[in-house]
Amino acid sequence: MEDNRRPLEGGIVTDFADRMSYSGYLCLEGLLAQQRPLSTPPHHDETLFIIQHQVAELWMKLMIHELTAAIRFVQQDQLDPCFKILSRVKLIQMQLFDQWAVLETLTPSEYAEFRGVLGSASGFQSWQYRMLEFLLGNKNRDALVVFRHDAAIHAELTAVLEAPSLYDEFLRHLARRGLAVPTACVERDWTEPHTKNDALIEVFREIYQNPRGQWDAYEMCEKLVDVEEYFQLWRFRHMKTVERIIGFKRGTGGSSGVGFLRQALELTFFPELLAVRTGLGQK
Ligand code: HEM
Ligand SMILES: N[C@@H](CC(=O)c1ccccc1NC=O)C(=O)O
Numbered sequence: 554m555e556d557n558r559r560p561l562e563g564g565i566v567t568d569f570a571d572r573m574s575y576s577g578y579l580c581l582e583g584l585l586a587q588q589r590p591l592s593t594p595p596h597h598d599e600t601l602f603i604i605q606h607q608v609a610e611l612w613m614k615l616m617i618h619e620l621t622a623a624i625r626f627v628q629q630d631q632l633d634p635c636f637k638i639l640s641r642v643k644l645i646q647m648q649l650f651d652q653w654a655v656l657e658t659l660t661p662s663e664y665a666e667f668r669g670v671l672g673s674a675s676g677f678q679s680w681q682y683r684m685l686e687f688l689l690g691n692k693n694r695d696a697l698v699v700f701r702h703d704a705a706i707h708a709e710l711t712a713v714l715e716a717p718s719l720y721d722e723f724l725r726h727l728a729r730r731g732l733a734v735p736t737a738c739v740e741r742d743w744t745e746p747h748t749k750n751d752a753l754i755e756v757f758r759e760i761y762q763n764p765r766g767q768w769d770a771y772e773m774c775e776k777l778v779d780v781e782e783y784f785q786l787w788r789f790r791h792m793k794t795v796e797r798i799i800g801f802k803r804g805t806g807g808s809s810g811v812g813f814l815r816q817a818l819e820l821t822f823f824p825e826l827l828a829v830r831t832g833l834g835q836k
Contacts, residue, residue, distance in 0.1 A: 591670040598663045599670075605656045606676075612645050613681040619645075620688045620719060627722040630729065632769045639776035646783035653790045657797065664798050668805070675806025676791075680706045689784065689822045690718035692746045699806075717743050720823050723773060724753070730770070732756050749824040757829040774826055781822045788817050 566572065576582060587607065590599035623638045676682065678699050686693075692714055700707040717725065721743060728734035735752045757774065764771040792814040804810045821827065 590667070592667040596663075596667040598659055599667045601656065601659060602664075602667070605652065608652065609649060610679070610681055612649055613679075613685060616642055616645055617681060617684055617688065620685070624688070624717075624719050624722050627719065627726050630726055632726070632773050636772055636776055639773075639780060643776075643779045643783055646780065646787060650783060650786050650790060653794050657794055659798060661798050661800070668799075671805050673805055673807065675804055675808075677804070677806035677808065680710055684710060684713055685784075687713040688719060689780065690720045690747050691820050691822060692718070692744055694744055714744050718747070718822075720747060720777065723777070727756060727770060730767075732759065747822075747824070749828065753825040754828050754832070757825055758832060761829055761833055777823050778826050781826070784822070785818065788814070792818070 569577075588600060588603050590596060590603065592599050619638045619642050623635045623642075626632070626634045626638070680700060680703075683696050686696075687710065694714060697707060697710055697714070700710060721738070724734050724738045728739045733752065734756055735750055738747070738750060738753060760767055760770050760774060792811060795814060796811050799810065801811055804813065808814075
């Protein structure tokens with residue numbers, strides 16, 4: 554290739570008048586028409602802000618798809634397919650974490666120039682994020698009020714709020730295996746978040762003290778811990794990004810801002826899976 558040009562091969566398909574094409578399959582016409590800055594004249598960096606959020610929402614869509622499938626597998630007592638799913642979920646979470654670096658190139662001065670056009674819009678109104686929290690067990694009915702205006706989304710989120718989370722389903726699975734999971738964890742008001750239960754720590758102690766005894770349950774526990782860790786890392790980096798871009802201003806969604814985001818770092822999905830570690834190796 555002396556002329557530094559790759560010749561096209563004869564077999565390359567070139568007529569797409571009546572064939573499925575790349576952009577046709579991916580609906581790119583619609584997708585790429587959705588980046589519409591509201592600032593006038595359009596501020597250069599608003600495009601970054603929009604695309605960063607849209608990409609995050611697309612990854613969240615896939616995470617919801619994957620976690621919903623994982624819940625169904627656990628309901629059917631099949632843990633093996635969940636391992637692959639949760640590995641994928643963790644890799645998506647790593648993408649979402651790394652993605653903050655792109656947004657961090659937005660300076661406070663640049664953001665201030667178009668923040669006004671956002672009005673009261675805020676990530677607090679991301680229904681996909683709320684659904685992820687619910688699927689993983691951070692239930693909070695109060696978070697639904699901001700979706701009152703949208704009956705379809707409100708109903709969809711309510712259904713997930715009222716259903717057992719991935720962790721709830723895992724605990725129910727462990728109970729079906731004959732492990733001493735407290736009844737209060739197996740039948741309860743699923744709209745409430747799970748709270749730490751000491752008897753459950755004992756169940757996990759049994760699993761962690763003899764991994765070979767129930768390797769699949771042990772592996773599932775570790776996959777869940779991975780997902781929790783990356784969820785927290787995402788929350789932390791969101792908070793740090795917010796801190797460096799708007800300091801301690803109030804949020805457009807009406808919250809105190811960084812202080813409100815910091816409180817989310819205290820939330821935990823699988824408290825017993827962290828607690829069990831403290832006692833391991835001790836008699
Ligand atoms: C300049 C960048 C960003 C700033 C300054 C910012 C700021 C904030 C603030 C202050 C809140 C608290 C709610 C409020 O009062 O508005 C919030 C919540 C939230 N933001 Fe962002 N954010 C940024 C980027 C992002 C991105 C890229 C995402 C990705 C989807 C995101 C998702 C969320 C979510 C899901 C919440 C709700 C968190 C919760 O309920 O704990 N934010 N954001
Ligand atoms: N809450 C942000 C605004 C914001 O970040 C935002 C606005 C509209 C759509 C998504 C957003 N992202 C996360 O909150 C702020 O207070 O500046």
